Amino acid sequence: MINKIVAIQGNHPSKLNSETDTSVFLAHEIQSKNYKIFYYDPKDLSVINSKVIASGFFIKFNYKDKKFFKILKKQKLNLTKCKFILIRQDPPFNLEYISATYILDTIKDKVKILNNPTSIRNVSEKLYSARYQKFMPSTIFTQNISEIKNFFKIHKKVIIKPIHSYGGNDIHLLNKFNSKLINQFIKRHDHIMCQKFLPKISKGDKRVFLINGQVCGAISRVPKHGSFLSNMSKGAKPINVQLTKTEHKISKLIAKDLKKENIFFAGIDFIDQKLNGDINVTSPTGLKTLYDLSGVNLAKIFWKELKA
Structure with a gap:
């Protein structure tokens, strides 16, 4: 026993x-x-x-x-x-x-x-999403400064973030190309993720919970006034939310793929119905918040799916 x-x-x-x-x-x-x-x-x-x-x-x-x-x-x-x-x-x-x-x-x-x-x-939390780029805002993964410069010329407003960080740390919104800042950023983080900025982040993102290959629920997190960070650790406010058909379809596809990769529990994020490229597999969060907002207890589902 x-x-x-x-x-x-x-x-x-x-x-x-x-x-x-x-x-x-x-x-x-x-x-x-x-x-x-x-x-x-x-x-x-x-x-x-x-x-x-x-x-x-x-x-x-x-x-x-x-x-x-x-x-x-x-x-x-x-x-x-x-x-x-x-x-x-x-x-x-x-x-x-x-x-x-x-x-x-x-x-x-x-x-x-x-x-x-x-x-x-x-399953690298950011790089794994490279296979889903058709569902994402325009995104590149690189440490090549001229690639970043070209990307910036096309999109004008760009989010840059490290590939191996978490919780909204070290994320920058660039309104103008700043080669000194970008060079320092690359020096510190090696490969980085550059993404076209989506202004609708001000209305919140959606965090979707995937358990054992199934789409189990979602919450939205609305950044505090003047911020573009939807992490609750950065002051974003959680609200109850439903997924659109598009979001549900993409979530289902990723849930199935992650199950094949032996990932039991994951969180993925959408902004304006686009996948933002964070596939959280190391330590996904948000289940207690979902419970407080909706009364849905995904911890029960989690353990039930494990046959605990």
């Missing part, structure tokens, strides 16, 4: 906002089915005598308490003792992230890991 343990590889709970955090929401749901939650940071992952060991703690979540978590017991755990492992730390998708996926690769046949560590490595 496998222990009823779910391990979460994530940022320390004290850094999380319980009102919006998806990891806490998923943990809280499976806890109600008598599963124990074991929490560890990726830096506390080791391979000792061919075993994958994490130094972490058992934890209990409770939304009713002011401090929403209680650390029950610190210990080292052989991760093959778990029923599931959730990879939930924030990017950046850096070498530490990649090393953690290599370590977890060694036990993925013994314990169900979500999302699959090999798949996370293969």
